[in-house]
Amino acid sequence: EVQLVESGGGLVQPGGSLRLSCAASRFTFSEYWMHWVRQAPGEGLLWVSRINPDGSDTTYADSVKGRFTISRDNAKNTLYLQMDSLRAEDTAVYYCARVVQLEPWALDSWGQGTLVTVSS
C-alpha cells in the first residue's frame, strides 16, 4: 500500500519560514506528479501546489505564489514545501498527495497531514 508521511509542521511566527517534507514509499515516486493541499481549522480543502515527476514544472495557487516553493528529491523519495513569509491565514493541516497514474488530474493517495500554526 502506498505510504506518504508528512513532517516538519509546527508553530512559527508571522513572517517566518518552515519546510515541510513528505516521505513516500511503496511506489515508484519518481514516476508521479505530486501535490500539496491544505485545510485550515474547520474549513474546506485548498489546493496549494503541484510538481511534475522530474521537478522541472511547478504551479501554485495565487494565495501562496511567490512565498511557497515546491520541490522534490527523487533519490530520497521525498517531496518538500518551503514556506516563507508565513501569515496567520497559512495556518492549516498540510497534506501531500499522489496523482492517479495515467490520469494525473486527481489525487488517489494522501498522507495523514502535518499541522502548521502561524501565530505570535
Place this chain on the structure above:
Amino acid sequence: QTVVTQEPSFSVSPGGTVTLTCGLSSGSVSTSDSPSWYQQTPGQAPRMLIYSTNTRSSGVPDRFSGSILGNKAALSITGAQADDESDYYCMLYMGSGIYVFGTGTKVTVL
C-alpha cells in the same frame, strides 16, 4: 477568481439517494475539467471516490457514481449508509496546472 460551488449540506435517509453537485461561479463544468470527488471524515485525510468524472477509485462501493448533470459535475450516493456521513469535496482542473476544490458538502444520514 474562480469559485467552485457545492451545496453546504444535505440530509438523506438510510437507503435513500442523494445527488451532490459541483458548479463554477462562471461557466459550465465539463469532462475536460476532469472532475474528481473526495470523502472526508473528521480528523482524517480525504479519500478519493471518483476521478475523470465517473471512474470509481479502487475499493469504492458502486453506490457512489459520478456524472455531468446539466452544467455541473455530480456525485450520487444510491442506498446511503450510516458510514456515508461525511464531508464531500469536488476538485476541478482549471488548466495551466491549476486546480480548485469545491466549497464542500456535509452529508448527514438520518
